[in-house]
Amino acid sequence: AQSVTQPDIHITVSEGASLELRCNYSYGATPYLFWYVQSPGQGLQLLLKYFSGDTLVQGIKGFEAEFKRSQSSFNLRKPSVHWSDAAEYFCAVVGNNDMRFGAGTRLTVKP
Amino acid sequence: GAVVSQHPSWVICKSGTSVKIECRSLDFQATTMFWYRQFPKQSLMLMATSNEGSKATYEQGVEKDKFLINHASLTLSTLTVTSAHPEDSSFYICSARELTGGTEAFFGQGTRLTVV
Numbered sequence: 001a002q003s004v005t006q007p008d009i010h011i012t013v014s015e016g017a018s019l020e021l022r023c024n025y026s027y028g029a030t031p032y033l034f035w036y037v038q039s040p041g042q043g044l045q046l047l048l049k050y051f052s053g054d055t056l057v058q059g060i061k062g063f064e065a066e067f068k069r070s071q072s073s074f075n076l077r078k079p080s081v082h083w084s085d086a087a088e089y090f091c092a093v094v095g096n097n098d099m100r101f102g103a104g105t106r107l108t109v110k111p
Numbered sequence: 112g113a114v115v116s117q118h119p120s121w122v123i124c125k126s127g128t129s130v131k132i133e134c135r136s137l138d139f140q141a142t143t144m145f146w147y148r149q150f151p152k153q154s155l156m157l158m159a160t161s162n163e164g165s166k167a168t169y170e171q172g173v174e175k176d177k178f179l180i181n182h183a184s185l186t187l188s189t190l191t192v193t194s195a196h197p198e199d200s201s202f203y204i205c206s207a208r209e210l211t212g213g214t215e216a217f218f219g220q221g222t223r224l225t226v227v
Contacts, residue, residue, distance in 0.1 A: 034215075043204060043220035044155075085164075090154060098145060099206065099216055101155045 002095030005006045006102035014110045021076040021105050023065075023091030032094040033074040037064055037087045038104075044090065050074060061085070063074050067109040113139045115207050115221030124195055132190045132222045134205030140185035141207035145216060146178075149202040161188050195226040215217055 005024045013019050013097045025031050032051050036044040048059025057066040074091060086109045091102040114137040118153050134144055142161050147155040159175075161167040161182035163211045177199075179191040188207070190223050191197050206216040 031148075032215075036218075041202075041221075041223065046215075046217040046218075049215060094216075097143070098157055098160050100157065101147075103154045 002031060002093045002100055004091050004100055004102035006089075006091055006095050006105050008105045009103065010106045010108065012108040012110060014084050019076075019078045019081045019085070019107070021089050021091075021107070023074045023076065023102060024072050025074060025091075025093045026072065027044060027093060029095070030069075031042050034076075034092040034094070034099070035059065035063070035076045036079055036090045036092060037061075038090065039087045047089075049106070050083045060099075081109055082106075083111070113137075113207075113209065113217045115217045116218040117205055117222055119182065120220060121207060121223040122225070124224070126196055127194055128224055129191055129193045130195055130224060132165045132203055132205075132224075134190070134207065134219050136186045136207045136209075136217070139207075139209050139217075141188075141209060142185065142189040143208045143216075144182055145206045146180060146188075146190050146206075147204045147206070149204060149221075151202075153165045157206060158190075167199075192224065195224070200224055200226045 003026045019038045034049045035047040047063045048057045050057050050067045088104050116135045146158045149155045155181040158173045159167045159169045159189045161180045163182050167180035204221045205219045208216045
């Protein structure tokens with residue numbers, strides 16, 4: 001079955017600084033990859049997704065992610081973080097029939 | 112995008128009682144719905160996959176007699192936590208995939224269950 005690893009449990013960045021959240025996946029074929037954001041006590045909001053085509057994907061709120069097959073990675077980036085970006089971020093992969101999530105990365109934004 | 116509605120948003124119940132959580136796809140038909148459980152500060156763990164008109168497929172370690180899933184129509188799946196205990200307290204999230212295919216699933220807003 002497919003799996004996802006998010007190596008960083010918690011990241012702290014200053015407001016205005018750039019951000020990169022790491023995601024590595026394991027799946028035998030071409031995966032479908034997603035990034036979600038979750039605020040405390042809330043559901044999930046889709047930031048972006050990759051199915052095929054251009055490996056650099058643009059999402060909402062100024063986020064982008066790049067699919068790198070050679071590294072089995074799908075890292076999320078944002079050039080300038082805003083205080084409202086503080087939340088939990090989940091990378092997910094769809095392989096067989098279901099969606100599996102990484103452990104999540106909690107983002108703290110310093111003023 | 113497509114909308115998935117989950118109800119209730121939060122529920123408190125007494126130990127030993129049963130609680131039903133509904134997951135509805137509002138503007139699309141969903142052949143497949145997924146139920147996840149999320150403990151505080153942890154990731155979403157897939158509990159089961161349900162397909163309309165057939166029995167749910169449970170992940171290893173999930174008690175199917177404890178967590179009853181029914182997917183009776185293309186727009187509704189329910190999760191019933193039977194004889195709830197405090198350790199069942201958690202955040203439960205459903206997601207639904209469109210009938211017309213595609214791999215994207217749309218998520219409900221989650222249900223916070225507290226068993227006292």
